[in-house]
Structure formats: structure tokens, C-alpha cells
Amino acid sequence: MNNKAEKQRRGIVQISEVANALIDPVLAKRAGINTMLLGSWDEIAGSQFAECTRPERIAWPRRAAEMAGEGGGYQPGVLTIACEGARALFLSHQQGEIIQRINGFFGFPAINQVRIVQKPVSAGPPRRAKPRPLTGEAARHLDDLVVGIEGEALKAALMRLGTAVIGRRR
Template sequence: MEKKPDNNTAHKTKTTKLAYPKVRAKKGAQRLGELIGSSLTPLCRKQGFASSDILRHWNEIVGPQFAECTEPDRIRWPRRGEGDGFNPGTLVLHCEGAQSVFLQHEQASIIQRVNAYFGYPAIDRIQILQRPVRARPSNRPEPLRALTRNEVSQLEHQIEGVEDDKMAAALRRLGHAVMAKG
């Protein structure tokens, strides 16, 4: 005679407690880029970027000459066959109008800058597409107000004992920034 399993033991399911990571809220305001940076990473990977960092730091990578008129679109990676090693990709850039001529002449330096940013030879070519570039907000701070004569004399009095000219100039700039914002 065949033994039937007991209902109490046959249908028992194992329950596990889910462990959620503790999320600690940072005090104060955070930049939007810090909050959504990791959520953009999968989207950026679809476009060929390893992460969204190249998009966020594009202005620093290419410098002020091309920061406003260019925008990275994607990196096209070559298909890999069996036994192939790493092959660098092609960076596809959007560029506005006549700036593309200047960009063509500076391609080698931009390739070097992008590869220095990645830390390895990630790209070896740039493809330029003449398309409008989305306007990005400027990261430049607003100019400081001029100091009053009293503030200038107070600042000079505070740094008069510094013998090194470069150090005095740096302290003067720092003091100007502190006094102008305060």
C-alpha cells in the first residue's frame, strides 16, 4: 500500500525574510546628477557608454573650446569574434555647423582626452554628425562683486606677513571670494 504524504508536511513552503539594505539619507541638498546618475547608467550602456560619467563630465573632457558646440551621442564598439582581443570603438559626436571643421582638426587631441578620461584606449576614431546640440546650463559661477576700499584694506592687512608672492595672490583671491559672498 502506498503511503500518502501528510498535508501538513507536503505543502509547507519555506519563507525567507527579505533583507533590505539600510538607506541612510544624507543631510542637506544633493545634486540632481548624484541622485539620478546611477539610474541613467543602463540607458547610457544602450548608447555604448560604460556609464553616464562621460556625459556629465563632457565639458571638462573636451575643454571650453568644444564644450558648448559638441555633445557625445554614443560609442560604437566593433563586433568581436572568437579570439579577438579588445578593439577600440568610435565616438559619435554631434557638432553644430561650422565648428565641425575645427573639430576635425582637433580630433587627435580629443581622442587623447577621452582615452585619458577612461584610463585606457577606449576610442580610436571620431565620427562627427552635424546636428543641433542641446543647450546645457553653464557651470561657471557668477562674477564676484567688487570689494569696497575698507574691505580691500582689511584684506591687505590680513595677508601683509606673507612673503611668497604666489601664496599672497592665492590668499587675496580667496579673501576676495569670501568677503564678496559674505
């Protein structure tokens, strides 16, 4: 039995799978996008636009054939992108490349046009200040806790975690 089937049998499900299953239908209905597009936006937009843009919605065209109940072909949509200030001008010059990247992400020509709206784009959760290095007894205690860890990357990660946790209690 493969690992995924074994986890499902035991009832183990990743929280991201549960969250995406709850959020995706709402996003699809209201904005025409999904969490995969939002999560991959930094890669799609590139370093030049990742911090100052955000996909808002995809407007899919309604066709007269659908309303009449006839089958019809697929038509690509219009992606609305929120962009901060003067960066919108630079983004407008890169529309063709952005459309290619988005269509590459979807694997088919999902978007044929980009609509840019100028508005503030939240940069995400505020970054916390780095914890101050531990000194004295707290530093010795943390060093003792990670003494048996062999992997340097794991040891460094545990040191950062321990510094943040112990430093917060002081």
C-alpha cells in the same frame, strides 16, 4: 567607521548617486556612454568645443570570436560627436587630441576613431535673467537676516539666494 559607511548605514544616499545608478545602464545599453563622460565633456572637449559639441554614442565593435563563444581581446570603439555647423571642420582637425583626452579620461584606449555629425547642440537649460537688486524694506530685511554670518563667501551666496527668492515673490 568611515563617513561613507556611516551614511549608508543610516540610509543616506546622494540624489546624484541614485540618478546615475538609474541612468547609466540605459545610457550604456543605448549609447555606450555614461553620465561621467557627459558630465566631464566640457573639460574633455576644452573651451573651444564645449559649447558646440556633445558626445552622442560610442559604438563598440562586435568580434567574430565573441559570437563564436571564444574569448577575445578588447577593441576600442568609435565615438559619435554632435557638432554645430562650421565648427565640425575645426573639430575634425582636432580629432587626434580629442581621442587622447577621451582615452585619458577613461584611463585606457577606449576610443580609436571619432565620427562627427553636424546637428544643433542644445546649450542646456536656458539661463535666467539676474534678479533685480532689492530696495527698501526687502533689502533691509535681507541684510538683517544675514547679519550674524561670519564667512564672506557664505554671506554673499545667501544674499544672492535671498535676492532671488524675495525678488520672485514681488
